[in-house]
Amino acid sequence: MSRQLLTTDVVIIGAGIAGLWLHRRLNDLGFHALLLENGEIGRGQTLSSQGIIHGGSKYALNGILSKAAQVISSMPARWKACLEGQGEIDLSGVRKLTEHQLLWSKDRLSSKMVSFFASKALRSRMQPVKKGNRPAIFTDKAFKGALYQLDEPVLDVVSLIDELVKPWQQRMLAVPPNADYQWQPSSGPVSTLAIGDQYEIRAQQFVLTAGEGNEKLLQGLPQAQPQMQRRPLQMVLCKSKDLQNPLPVIYAHSLGSGSKPIATISSHKDQHDNVVWYIGGNIAEEGVNKSHQQLVAEARELLADILPWVSLPELEWATHPVNRAEPKQSNLTRPDTAFISSRDNLHVCWPTKLALAPDLADQMLAALESANLKAGEHDNPDFPHPGIAAPLWDRAFT
Numbered sequence: 001m002s003r004q005l006l007t008t009d010v011v012i013i014g015a016g017i018a019g020l021w022l023h024r025r026l027n028d029l030g031f032h033a034l035l036l037e038n039g040e041i042g043r044g045q046t047l048s049s050q051g052i053i054h055g056g057s058k059y060a061l062n063g064i065l066s067k068a069a070q071v072i073s074s075m076p077a078r079w080k081a082c083l084e085g086q087g088e089i090d091l092s093g094v095r096k097l098t099e100h101q102l103l104w105s106k107d108r109l110s111s112k113m114v115s116f117f118a119s120k121a122l123r124s125r126m127q128p129v130k131k132g133n134r135p136a137i138f139t140d141k142a143f144k145g146a147l148y149q150l151d152e153p154v155l156d157v158v159s160l161i162d163e164l165v166k167p168w169q170q171r172m173l174a175v176p177p178n179a180d181y182q183w184q185p186s187s188g189p190v191s192t193l194a195i196g197d198q199y200e201i202r203a204q205q206f207v208l209t210a211g212e213g214n215e216k217l218l219q220g221l222p223q224a225q226p227q228m229q230r231r232p233l234q235m236v237l238c239k240s241k242d243l244q245n246p247l248p249v250i251y252a253h254s255l256g257s258g259s260k261p262i263a264t265i266s267s268h269k270d271q272h273d274n275v276v277w278y279i280g281g282n283i284a285e286e287g288v289n290k291s292h293q294q295l296v297a298e299a300r301e302l303l304a305d306i307l308p309w310v311s312l313p314e315l316e317w318a319t320h321p322v323n324r325a326e327p328k329q330s331n332l333t334r335p336d337t338a339f340i341s342s343r344d345n346l347h348v349c350w351p352t353k354l355a356l357a358p359d360l361a362d363q364m365l366a367a368l369e370s371a372n373l374k375a376g377e378h379d380n381p382d383f384p385h386p387g388i389a390a391p392l393w394d395r396a397f398t
């Protein structure tokens with residue numbers, strides 16, 4: 001069987017946030033970019049994310065404004081412009097779940113922490129919430145702790161993916177799940193990617209944004225390439241069994257005595273309009289390899305401990321194991337910034353955070369410009385387009 005020949009300026013492999021953002025930018029700029037997906041769009045880490053557009057405050061809680069906190073601090077403003085239709089991509093159709101996240105501690109903060117939060121470095125990122133402005137869940141008299149507002153929005157990632165896919169879906173190619181990728185020629189710059197016996201794709205540049213799938217793609221390449229690390233999590237989800245008595249909506253980090261949030265809770269509506277709490281933070285990091293029963297038991301205890309004044313409805317629980325895929329670091333630490341490694345015309349990317357996708361695309365566009373990428377003439381033949389994965393809230397409880 002002869003392969004279907006496709007030509008494009010840039011092949012991008014993997015339709016998570018990194019591939020979707022870059023694909024949209026390149027096509028909007030007048031280039032022809034083809035995005036390949038071998039599963040469902042978003043089904044990797046992107047639809048597992050909490051949708052928090054980090055500004056770095058979470059990484060500054062240890063009292064040190066790390067490199068990560070500085071690089072990421074421009075991201076909320078960058079996304080805000082897009083959400084208002086003023087940025088490089090019009091995301092005015094994306095649902096913003098909240099403008100601000102909260103950070104609470106059930107006990108009073110130490111005076112050292114209070115002065116740190118009030119310091120010049122942090123006061124522009126987080127402000128104490130006055131009693132009269134508190135959301136209902138924090139108005140109970142029994143809540144005697146501290147409550148801060150962080151200048152970090154939370155997005156509905158499902159609507160974000162929809163908006164990124166819509167304009168250029170005809171330039172997205174569904175690739176069979178286990179298809180073999182052959183890079184030609186076998187050394188030097190790549191000119192053609194052959195996929196199984198279905199497609200032969202010619203392009204000037206090739207970009208790998210396949211998340212965890214980058215590892216396998218790299219194994220098929222002859223040159224020494226960057227190595228990948230996985231940092232696993234086991235997230236916890238819960239929702240009320242009674243649709244008439246749903247969980248309250250909350251987007252907040254719970255702070256204990258350490259510098260990392262004990263739990264980060266975001267709220268999402270499932271297909272029945274029921275509120276699902278999606279819980280990450282320390283509990284998800286330490287929950288890796290625990291059984292479902294054990295982790296759920298720990299999550300019950302945790303909620304009772306961090307929200308002791310809240311009476312929760314009877315809950316249904318789910319757990320969600322998922323890996324964060326990133327460039328390899330010493331000691332499996334968290335990388336600070338979006339990552340690109342280029343060799344000839346092949347580029348390997350990991351955004352390391354959903355929030356950093358615009359920064360990753362900037363870096364990639366600069367690399368393509370210096371590689372002298374030209375907008376060519378290409379046909380738009382018929383081929384199958386990948387579907388978008390269902391939201392996690394509608395598949396995790398089955």
Ligand SMILES: Cc1cc2nc3c(=O)[nH]c(=O)nc-3n(C[C@H](O)[C@H](O)[C@H](O)COP(=O)(O)OP(=O)(O)OC[C@H]3O[C@@H](n4cnc5c(N)ncnc54)[C@H](O)[C@@H]3O)c2cc1C
Binds near residue numbers: 019039054209214
């Ligand atoms: C539980 C969790 C919560 C998170 N929360 C946040 C958050 O709140 N805020 C934030 O900024 N970041 C968050 N992150 C990080 C963020 O989700 C990731 O950094 C980001 O989604 C990675 O996007 P990606 O496009 O690189 O990869 P992915 O989203 O994993 O996408 C890769 C895509 O490539 C496809 N693919 C794989 N192999 C191939 C192949 N051979 N051919 C074609 N396609 C292929 C996959 O099917 C997938 O669709 C979170 C991560 C996790 C795991």
